[in-house]
Amino acid sequence: MENTISLNGIEERFEEYVQHLSSTLGHADRVRPFTNYCAGLLLPGERKSIEPMAAVVAPDRVSATHQMMHHFATKANWSDELLESAVESYVLPKMEAQEPIQAWIVDDTCIPKKGEHSVGVARQYCGQLGKQDNCQVVVSTSVANHYASLPVAYRLYLNEDWIKDEVRRKKTGIPKEIQFKTKTEIALDQLRALKESNVARGVVLSDPGYGNESGFREGVRKLELAYVLGISKNTKVWIKGEGPLPAQDYPGKGRRSKRLRLDPEHPPVTVLELALGIPDSDWQIIPWREGTNEELTSRFARVRVREAHRFYNKTELPPEEWLLIEWPEEEKEPTKYFLSTLPEDIAFKDMVDRAKIRWRVDRDYQELKQEVGLGHFEGRGWRGFHHHGALCIASYGFLVAERSAFPPSSVGGGPTCRQPQVPEGFRSRGSADPYRKAHTSFYCNHKKEAHGGFGANPVPVSMLPSKKKEFSKNTKNKEAQFMTQ
Numbered sequence: 001m002e003n004t005i006s007l008n009g010i011e012e013r014f015e016e017y018v019q020h021l022s023s024t025l026g027h028a029d030r031v032r033p034f035t036n037y038c039a040g041l042l043l044p045g046e047r048k049s050i051e052p053m054a055a056v057v058a059p060d061r062v063s064a065t066h067q068m069m070h071h072f073a074t075k076a077n078w079s080d081e082l083l084e085s086a087v088e089s090y091v092l093p094k095m096e097a098q099e100p101i102q103a104w105i106v107d108d109t110c111i112p113k114k115g116e117h118s119v120g121v122a123r124q125y126c127g128q129l130g131k132q133d134n135c136q137v138v139v140s141t142s143v144a145n146h147y148a149s150l151p152v153a154y155r156l157y158l159n160e161d162w163i164k165d166e167v168r169r170k171k172t173g174i175p176k177e178i179q180f181k182t183k184t185e186i187a188l189d190q191l192r193a194l195k196e197s198n199v200a201r202g203v204v205l206s207d208p209g210y211g212n213e214s215g216f217r218e219g220v221r222k223l224e225l226a227y228v229l230g231i232s233k234n235t236k237v238w239i240k241g242e243g244p245l246p247a248q249d250y251p252g253k254g255r256r257s258k259r260l261r262l263d264p265e266h267p268p269v270t271v272l273e274l275a276l277g278i279p280d281s282d283w284q285i286i287p288w289r290e291g292t293n294e295e296l297t298s299r300f301a302r303v304r305v306r307e308a309h310r311f312y313n314k315t316e317l318p319p320e321e322w323l324l325i326e327w328p329e330e331e332k333e334p335t336k337y338f339l340s341t342l343p344e345d346i347a348f349k350d351m352v353d354r355a356k357i358r359w360r361v362d363r364d365y366q367e368l369k370q371e372v373g374l375g376h377f378e379g380r381g382w383r384g385f386h387h388h389g390a391l392c393i394a395s396y397g398f399l400v401a402e403r404s405a406f407p408p409s410s411v412g413g414g415p416t417c418r419q420p421q422v423p424e425g426f427r428s429r430g431s432a433d434p435y436r437k438a439h440t441s442f443y444c445n446h447k448k449e450a451h452g453g454f455g456a457n458p459v460p461v462s463m464l465p466s467k468k469k470e471f472s473k474n475t476k477n478k479e480a481q482f483m484t485q
Contacts, residue, residue: 048373268308
């Protein structure tokens with residue numbers, strides 16, 4: 001008998017949720033493996049790859065359930081985008097019942113890998129490890145308010161080596177229409193699609209990995225979306241009232257120049273230099289949310305600026321925007337910088353509040369990886385990778401919907417699940433046997449004893465040349481005698 005989520009009266013809501021999403025799967029035969037897959041991701045378990053989940057949800061039919069779930073996740077041709085849209089239509093109204101959507105958060109997450117054959121694996125920077133290593137990088141966009149957040153777009157980044165390698169593309173099933181795009185280009189595509197959907201608008205947030213790209217900032221402005229984007233301390237700006245000179249007057253000969261020029265008297269400065277020159281009276285201690293033990297606060301300042309990145313290639317004056325700076329009192333210099341197109345009259349506390357909502361996406365991926373099993377997929381193909389990601393988002397969406405039904409201050413009000421029973425002695429393929437014993441042949445430090453040959457009582461063999469020659473001579477004589485008979 002298959003295990004199901006069965007505490008706190010949420011079976012009916014889970015069944016309702018599954019039925020709502022299953023209309024996007026394209027075939028009735030996919031509903032059962034879909035239900036099993038989502039249940040396996042939500043139920044407790046050390047490993048959320050397919051076979052251990054099959055043992056959790058169907059302990060009496062592990063092999064058949066594993067085969068059915070494997071085909072559904074890696075081979076079946078259903079749409080990730082349609083499933084994610086169905087998740088949005090179910091979960092977002094429940095989130096908005098708590099509070100309207102406040103932010104669209106762009107981020108990427110890394111999934112470390114040991115091998116080199118899984119789709120998209122390359123040696124690149126992995127935030128989870130804090131260094132360059134073999135990993136897959138996924139670009140995502142989440143919608144959030146102060147109480148919850150939900151990933152609504154999820155796409156694997158492929159570097160140029162992967163795009164150009166036809167052999168690996170064929171092995172992993174990368175569609176022909178997938179061509180090289182930078183992570184910022186993928187993120188802008190996701191924001192564009194989100195804007196065209198019915199999702200409520202939010203302020204675009206990101207860390208410096210995206211905010212440092214002037215092309216990304218310009219792309220968000222073209223989408224007519226407000227943003228608060230992290231930048232590095234080396235970003236150059238002009239303070240309010242300063243800027244580049246207009247294009248040089250036409251001399252009457254040659255091509256007319258349209259590009260902006262540097263003003264020697266007012267060169268751009270880095271945001272770090274600007275921050276160090278702000279008077280102490282302009283810094284304010286501002287709280288932004290309740291932490292685990294106390295209210296979270298820090299010291300902030302803000303000024304109006306214009307960005308100066310490659311201004312000499314531009315023909316129009318960059319727009320004026322906010323520079324928000326965070327400088328904790330215990331630090332030697334500012335720790336965070338943001339460029340923002342929020343209205344000029346926005347309250348200081350509200351600006352800080354918008355910038356700090358980004359923490360929710362870190363919470364999302366912590367739970368998606370540690371609890372739901374986002375990084376546990378063991379397949380190598382493009383379709384299976386994105387199917388697994390969409391199923392993890394669908395499962396996580398159910399948790400978000402359940403939490404949204406309880407007030408934020410409630411204690412112990414969220415859904416819980418009972419520990420499922422797996423077959424006694426079950427061990428998924430490739431996992432270590434917990435009851436194995438050490439084998440003496442693998443212990444290389446034991447005392448070695450000399451011996452004279454093979455076996456317990458080796459038979460002595462003479463190696464004298466004379467005997468060998470005599471044996472050879474007698475053999476040849478016998479062969480000759482046999483041939484003459």
